[in-house]
Amino acid sequence: MFTGLIEEVGVLRSVSGGGEMMVLSIGASLIMDDLKIGDSVAVNGVCLTATSLGDSHFTVDVMPETYRNSTLKELRPGSRINLERAMAAGGRFGGHIVQGHVDGTGEIRSVKRNQNAVVFGIAPERKDLFKFIIPKGSITIDGISLTVVTAEAATFTVSIIPHTLGETILNHKRPGDRVNLECDVLGKYVDHLLHYGSRAGDEEAKGSSKISHDFLAANGFV
Incomplete structure (x- = not known):
C-alpha cells in the first residue's frame, strides 16, 4: 500500500x-x-x-x-x-489509500495557472471511471495523491501547489501527454458490493442472496 x-x-x-x-x-x-x-x-x-x-x-x-x-x-x-x-507501518498517512493498481490512463487537456496553483484538466480514456471521480474526492495521477476540484462530462480537474509540481514529473507534463489514473479504492469496493449479483454471468450469486423486497418489508425497511 x-x-x-x-x-x-x-x-x-x-x-x-x-x-x-x-x-x-x-x-x-x-x-x-x-x-x-x-x-x-x-x-x-x-x-x-x-x-x-x-x-x-x-x-x-x-x-x-x-x-x-x-x-x-x-x-x-x-x-x-x-x-x-510502500508505506512503512507506523508512518504518517499523508495522502490517501493508494494500491498502485492503475484503473486506466487519461490525457492532459489543459494546464492553466491560477495564482499560486496550476490546474490540470484531464480526460480519462475510460468514461466509466467518472462514477468514482467526485469533487473533493481523492484520485491518484502518476502516483500522486490529489484532490478532484471539478468533474464534468468528459474531463476532471485537479489543482496543484508549487511544491507538488516541483517535486514530481507533473512539472514536465503538457497538454497531450498521458498519465496513469487510480481511483479511490473505497468507491470501487462500494460499487462492487452494490452491484454484486446483478452483473451478467453472476447467476450463482443472484440465487444465493437472501435479501428481497419481502424480506425488507417484513423487517421494517420498506
Whole structure:
C-alpha cells in the first residue's frame, strides 16, 4: 500500500524485453537506502516489484497486463519517473489509500495557472471511471495523491501547489501527454458490493442472496 506522496523523481536508465513485457532499470538515490529485492515500489503510480539492485539503480519487470493498461510502455531512457516505496507501518498517512493498481490512463487537456496553483484538466480514456471521480474526492495521477476540484462530462480537474509540481514529473507534463489514473479504492469496493449479483454471468450469486423486497418489508425497511 502507498500514500501517493512521491519520495523521489528517478530516471529511466534502460528498457529491455520485447512484445508486451518490459524490464526497466531505474536510477534513484533516496529510495535506495533500504530498498530490498522483493520490495514494492510505485513507479508512476504502478505497483512493481524490485527484482535486482545496484548502487544507484534497481530493476522491475512489467507484465503484459500492466503494459497494456498503463503508460509505462511509453517510457524511454531518460524519462523522469515518480517513485514511492510502500508505506512503512507506523508512518504518517499523508495522502490517501493508494494500491498502485492503475484503473486506466487519461490525457492532459489543459494546464492553466491560477495564482499560486496550476490546474490540470484531464480526460480519462475510460468514461466509466467518472462514477468514482467526485469533487473533493481523492484520485491518484502518476502516483500522486490529489484532490478532484471539478468533474464534468468528459474531463476532471485537479489543482496543484508549487511544491507538488516541483517535486514530481507533473512539472514536465503538457497538454497531450498521458498519465496513469487510480481511483479511490473505497468507491470501487462500494460499487462492487452494490452491484454484486446483478452483473451478467453472476447467476450463482443472484440465487444465493437472501435479501428481497419481502424480506425488507417484513423487517421494517420498506
